[in-house]
Amino acid sequence: MDLNYSPEELAFRDEVRGWLAANLPAEIRDKVTGYRHLSKDDHLRWHKILAAKGWSVPHWPVEWGGTGWNITQRYIYDEEFGLAGAPMLAPFGPSMCASVLLRFGSDAQKQRFLPRIREGDDFWVQGYSEPGAGSDLAALKTRAERRGDHYIVNGQKIWTTLGHYGDWIFCLVRTDSAAEKRQEGISFLLIDMKTPGITVRPLILMDGGHEVNEVFFDDVKVPVENLVYEENKGWTVAKYLLGHERMGSGAVGSSKRELAALKVLAAREKRNGKPLLEDTRFRDRLTRVEVELDALELTSMRFLDRMRRTGQPPGADVSMLKIRGTEIQQALTELMMQAAGPQAQPFVAVDDGQVDPYVSRLSPRYFNYRKTSIYAGSNEIQRNIIAKMTLGL
Amino acid sequence: MNFEYSDEQQQLADSLRKYLAQAYGFEQRKAILQSAAGSSAQAWATFAEMGLTAIALPEADGGFGGGAVELMPVMEACGEALVVEPLLDHVGLAARLLARAGSEAQRAALLPAAIDGSSVLTLAYLEPGQRYELVPQTTTARAEGSGWVLNGAKCVVVGAPLAARLLVSARTGDGVSLFVIDPRAAGVTLNPYRTVDGQRAADLRFAGVRLGADALLGRAGEALPLLDEAVDFATALQCADAIGAMQYANETTLDYLKTRKQFGVPIASFQALQHRMVEMFIHTEQARSMAILAASKVDAGVPAAERQRAVSGAKIKIADAARHVSQEAVQLHGGMGMTEELKISHTFRRLTTIGQRFGDADHHLQRYAGLG
Numbered sequence: 001m002d003l004n005y006s007p008e009e010l011a012f013r014d015e016v017r018g019w020l021a022a023n024l025p026a027e028i029r030d031k032v033t034g035y036r037h038l039s040k041d042d043h044l045r046w047h048k049i050l051a052a053k054g055w056s057v058p059h060w061p062v063e064w065g066g067t068g069w070n071i072t073q074r075y076i077y078d079e080e081f082g083l084a085g086a087p088m089l090a091p092f093g094p095s096m097c098a099s100v101l102l103r104f105g106s107d108a109q110k111q112r113f114l115p116r117i118r119e120g121d122d123f124w125v126q127g128y129s130e131p132g133a134g135s136d137l138a139a140l141k142t143r144a145e146r147r148g149d150h151y152i153v154n155g156q157k158i159w160t161t162l163g164h165y166g167d168w169i170f171c172l173v174r175t176d177s178a179a180e181k182r183q184e185g186i187s188f189l190l191i192d193m194k195t196p197g198i199t200v201r202p203l204i205l206m207d208g209g210h211e212v213n214e215v216f217f218d219d220v221k222v223p224v225e226n227l228v229y230e231e232n233k234g235w236t237v238a239k240y241l242l243g244h245e246r247m248g249s250g251a252v253g254s255s256k257r258e259l260a261a262l263k264v265l266a267a268r269e270k271r272n273g274k275p276l277l278e279d280t281r282f283r284d285r286l287t288r289v290e291v292e293l294d295a296l297e298l299t300s301m302r303f304l305d306r307m308r309r310t311g312q313p314p315g316a317d318v319s320m321l322k323i324r325g326t327e328i329q330q331a332l333t334e335l336m337m338q339a340a341g342p343q344a345q346p347f348v349a350v351d352d353g354q355v356d357p358y359v360s361r362l363s364p365r366y367f368n369y370r371k372t373s374i375y376a377g378s379n380e381i382q383r384n385i386i387a388k389m390t391l392g393l
Numbered sequence: 394m395n396f397e398y399s400d401e402q403q404q405l406a407d408s409l410r411k412y413l414a415q416a417y418g419f420e421q422r423k424a425i426l427q428s429a430a431g432s433s434a435q436a437w438a439t440f441a442e443m444g445l446t447a448i449a450l451p452e453a454d455g456g457f458g459g460g461a462v463e464l465m466p467v468m469e470a471c472g473e474a475l476v477v478e479p480l481l482d483h484v485g486l487a488a489r490l491l492a493r494a495g496s497e498a499q500r501a502a503l504l505p506a507a508i509d510g511s512s513v514l515t516l517a518y519l520e521p522g523q524r525y526e527l528v529p530q531t532t533t534a535r536a537e538g539s540g541w542v543l544n545g546a547k548c549v550v551v552g553a554p555l556a557a558r559l560l561v562s563a564r565t566g567d568g569v570s571l572f573v574i575d576p577r578a579a580g581v582t583l584n585p586y587r588t589v590d591g592q593r594a595a596d597l598r599f600a601g602v603r604l605g606a607d608a609l610l611g612r613a614g615e616a617l618p619l620l621d622e623a624v625d626f627a628t629a630l631q632c633a634d635a636i637g638a639m640q641y642a643n644e645t646t647l648d649y650l651k652t653r654k655q656f657g658v659p660i661a662s663f664q665a666l667q668h669r670m671v672e673m674f675i676h677t678e679q680a681r682s683m684a685i686l687a688a689s690k691v692d693a694g695v696p697a698a699e700r701q702r703a704v705s706g707a708k709i710k711i712a713d714a715a716r717h718v719s720q721e722a723v724q725l726h727g728g729m730g731m732t733e734e735l736k737i738s739h740t741f742r743r744l745t746t747i748g749q750r751f752g753d754a755d756h757h758l759q760r761y762a763g764l765g
Contacts, residue, residue, distance in 0.1 A: 001462045002395045003689050009394070072394070283762045284755075288713070291683070291706045291761075298682035305396045320675045380668070387667035391647055391674065 003298070005076075013076050020084040023049055033085040033261070035361040037209055040123065040165040047089055047120030057094050057118050061102065064110070065118045072304050075247055082253025090162055093117040093124030096241055097170045100188065104229040104237050113168075113190070127157040127171035127191070127215060128238075135381050137172070138183045138235065142217060144173040146224070146231075151175075151189065153197075153220040159375075163200050163213035166193045176232050186234040190226040197221070205371070207364035208347070242377070246318050247304070249376065250325035252297045258332045259290060265359075266339045276339055289331045296324050316389030319382035326372035326379060333366040396685065398466050405443070406466035412439060413474040419736045422475060422591075431593045432555055437478050441510025445480060449489050449626075454504045456492070460692035461485075461626060465633040465684070472637025475736070475743050477591045479515060479552025483507065485630040487514035487560050490623040494571055494611035503558060503573070512557030517547035517597055518620060525752045527562075527569075527620050532599065534563040534570060541565075541609065543572065543580075543602040553595035554585040560610065561599070568614020578602055590746040591739070618697065625704040628751040629691045632684035632711045635747045639677045639715060642722040642740050646670065649726055666725060673718045680714035683707035702764050705757035711747065712754040719744035 005013065028042050050056040058074055060066030069077065081088055089095075098117050101110055116122045133140040142155025153173060160169070171189050179185030191198070197220040202210045229237050266277040266286065276282050300321055303314050337344045344363045346355045373379040387393040398406070417425075417436060425433045440446060448463050450456025457463070464485065471480060488507040491514065492500060506512040523530050532545025543563055553559060553576065561572050576583060580602035585595040611619065647670060650661035660666055687707035690700050719741040723730035730737050748754070 001398065001685070001689060003686065005394060278762075280759075280762075284758045287758050287761050288709065291709050292679065294686065294706055295679040295682045295710055298686055299678055301394060302396045302682060302685075305394055308394075309397070317674075317678075320678060324675060324679065383668045383671040384664070386671045386674065387664075391667075391670060393647075393650065393661045393667045393670065 003301070005072075009072055009076060012073055013080060016077055016080040017084070019053065020080060020086050023053070024084060024086045025049075028087065029085045032087055033257070034358055035365040037211065038087060040162075043087070043090060043123065043162075043165065044120055046087060050089065051119050056089065056120065057098065059095070060098060060114075060118070064102070064114050071247065071307050075300070075304055078248045079253035082251060082255070083257050085254075085257060088248075089120075090123070090125075092126045092161070092170075093122065093168075096126060097124050097168075097190075100170070100228060100237055100241055103240060104188075108225070109190075109228065122167040123162070123165045125160050125163045125166035125169045125193075127160060127169045129159045130156060131158050135378055137238065138186070140172055140174060140186065142171065142173045143177070144175050144187060144189060144222065146175070149224050151222045151224065151227070153189070153191065153217045153222055155217050157215040157217075158203070158212075160200070160213045160215045161211060161375075163215050164202065164210065166200075169193055169215065170228075172234050172238055175234075179232065183235040185232055186238070187231050188228040188234040188237040189222055190228060191217075191220065191222050195220050195222070205368060207368040209364065209368065211368075246322060247300070247307075247314060249318075250296050250300050250321035251329060252293065252300055252325070255293055255325070255328050255332060256297075258329070258336070259286075259293060262286065262332060262336050262339060265336065269339055269341065282335075282339070285331075286335055289328055289335065292324065292331075293328050296321065296328060299324075316385050319377075319385045322376065323373075323379045323382050329372050330366075330369050333362075333369040337362045337366040402463060402466050405445075406470050409443060409445070409467060409470045410473070412443070413470060413476070417474050417476060419739075422477070422739075426477065426587075426591050430555075431587055431591075432478055436476070437513075438510055440478065440480060441508070446484055446488070446510055447508045449484055450492050450504065450508065454492050454500050455508050456504075461629045461633075461688035462692050464630055465688050468630050468633035469637035469640070472634035472639075472743070473641045475591070475638070475739055477593070479513060479555060479592065481627060481630050481634065482515045482552040483513050485627040486516045486623055487558075489626065490516060490560055490571070490619065491573070491610065493623070494616065494619050495573075499573065499607065499610065506557070513552055513555045514558050514560065515550055515552035515556045516560045516562075516623070517550040517553065518562045518624070519548050519550070521546055521548045521596070525756045527617065527624065529562050529564045529569060532561065532563045534565050534572060534604070536565075536613075537603075539606045541572065541604040541606075543574070543599045543604055545599050547597040547599075549588070549594055550597055551588065551592050551594045553583060553597065554593045559597070561597075562616065562620055565613050569617040569620065570613045571610040571616040571620070572604055572608045573610060574602065574604060574608060578604075588746060590743040592746075621697070622691075622700070624751060625700055626691045628704050628708055629684070629687040631747055631751055632680070632687050632707050635711045635715050635744065636677070636681050636684050638740050638743050638747070639673075639680065639718045642718050642737060642744070643670075643673050643677055645737055645740075646673065646722045646725050653727075669721055669725065673721050676714040676717050680711050683710040698764050701760060705752075705761040705764075708752055708757040709754050709761065712757070715744040715748050 028046055031038055057065050058067040058069050062068045130140045144151040144153045169191050172186055173189050174185050175187040176185030197218040199216040201214045203212050267275045269276040271279045307314055340359045340362050343359045346360045445467055447456045448459045452458040507514050520531050534541045534543045559574050559576050561574055563570055580600045582598040583595045588594050651659055653660050684707055687704045690703035722737050723741050726737055729735055
């Protein structure tokens with residue numbers, strides 16, 4: 001039994017930490033730690049910096065530009081990003097689309113798309129959910145009809161995160177509506193968002209922010225060469241992607257940073273003349289979150305250790321990291337807002353010096369983070385996964 | 394990084410489980426509880442034979458030089474089987490404290506019998522009405538002649554009715570001291586009983602108990618840090634015991650969900666129950682992580698604040714998880730979970746006791762917050 005990182009792993013951690021301290025632009029870090037949305041330029045700028053260092057796609061095979069790091073190093077890398085307030089690259093291109101291309105793509109597709117994803121030349125987004133297909137993804141209705149060397153796509157996607165930044169979108173579409181099982185009529189298509197017939201409409205969330213969108217497809221022409229894997233085999237691709245890389249979903253590093261920020265805030269705010277941090281009611285709630293986070297960090301490391309020993313992917317029970325990780329993130333945003341008390345009420349930061357712009361972001365942040373237990377497989381779906389796959393229920 | 398038990402640890406835990414399955418099954422345990430002694434001399438002797446009493450004692454004293462990490466799988470097995478023998482109090486609390494605080498002569502006089510199992514040791518430190526306070530409020534020892542005179546009261550001393558020697562904390566002047574006493578000495582009164590989870594315990598009264606100079610453990614007035622460390626060590630072991638009990642609660646509840654039928658189907662098919670089972674499972678895994686952390690920190694010889702933080706954090710998580718898991722396990726069993734006939738009701742009582750012993754969640758929330 002040894003709970004510590006090895007000297008080599010600690011050296012690696014220090015290397016990542018040092019590099020981030022020297023290379024993460026302060027403006028981007030301040031946006032992350034100040035809870036402001038990143039612009040497309042921010043995303044691309046950070047992507048280019050990482051690509052120049054050779055760190056934009058650590059988990060890829062080395063021949064395509066991966067770093068060859070083991071799972072522990074990749075975990076450390078993610079955690080250090082969270083601790084430093086460095087944004088993770090949007091996962092849609094580097095993690096999701098690339099994983100699919102590496103596993104199912106043709107050589108031509110790999111050559112065409114992977115280098116541009118690695119270098120941050122194209123911003124990718126995901127076209128999965130539809131108004132009638134959320135957790136029940138196989139109910140999707142967006143149609144792609146084959147016309148010679150093209151598909152004609154009609155339908156609607158929803159919850160398209162950063163869809164307004166998108167250059168390309170990967171979509172699940174229905175190519176056979178007569179298939180006996182509805183999973184058997186689905187295909188995986190890559191679509192250039194500049195194609196005529198695509199409309200992106202913002203969905204403003206309750207924090208007032210523009211993060212997600214609806215994407216409408218109206219007779220959009222997509223070349224057949226943009227089909228990944230076989231026609232009507234898209235569900236195989238989708239399932240592969242859903243099971244991919246869930247180790248980081250606990251977000252331990254960024255929650256540690258948030259916890260530290262919460263303590264600073266709660267030490268500054270007063271209750272009955274004493275720092276709120278020393279108020280028993282508040283402190284007990286904070287401590288329970290802190291303990292749950294400590295536990296989650298060790299649980300994550302136990303998963304890493306199991307993966308290292310067995311050489312196997314994490315298994316269905318890794319869903320617990322997503323469940324507890326998002327619960328912790330939500331609890332922290334709620335405590336932050338509560339720590340600010342009445343000052344959390346101004347909705348928009350104003351420039352007259354009366355409103356602390358940091359504090360005024362706390363309520364919207366709390367609102368925004370309700371998403372975490374809904375997205376990426378709702379926590380109820382994660383519990384279904386553990387119930388079925390781990391407990392055999 | 395390595396979270397595996399060593400082969401040696403695993404083998405020991407396996408042979409202990411094998412023994413418990415054969416000699417300490419649910420029905421056999423019931424017979425032990427109903428016996429006059431309320432404990433099993435045979436099980437105790439076997440534990441000693443297996444070396445469980447020696448694990449956490451220094452090699453110089455005839456022990457194996459291990460710590461809480463080595464005892465963790467042992468305690469898990471005890472938690473699964475709901476062992477009522479005072480192994481934790483003997484091994485984790487009293488004998489280890491004696492080894493750390495005692496003189497060479499005291500160790501030589503008492504530890505061989507503690508290791509071979511012929512004498513049970515336990516620690517009396519809690520006092521009536523003082524909850525988890527480590528500083529004695531009513532028990533005092535005053536110097537008289539070359540020795541001491543002990544007065545006061547202790548409560549819920551687990552293992553006391555079986556013990557050959559008691560370690561007793563007492564106030565001496567401004568400080569806290571530890572004494573070894575014979576429970577049969579003149580002036581000592583035992584009020585023995587069974588705890589709600591079936592362990593033998595007693596409340597004690599000391600009325601002018603005369604002790605020799607050699608009864609004092611370590612230096613007079615300086616025992617508080619030792620006591621604090623000892624209780625932390627025992628708390629870490631108790632966390633492991635809780636993991637074993639929760640593991641059992643989950644396994645038996647899962648099994649019940651899959652076999653119990655209502656409305657013509659196994660109740661496992663109901664999502665309302667599935668998600669609750671998943672929560673029990675996650676609570677247990679998170680608690681296990683904290684139990685591992687506590688065990689490794691009490692072994693690592695880290696500064697007191699770091700050890701206290703890990704142990705209190707673990708106890709907060711374990712107390713919350715034990716409450717959640719035990720309550721849900723009974724609920725998911727329905728009426729049968731309420732009966733003495735199923736082991737789960739006994740596991741419920743064990744997990745409830747664990748939540749209250751060595752500081753409840755509120756106690757540890759306060760200590761944790763005090764560490765900054």
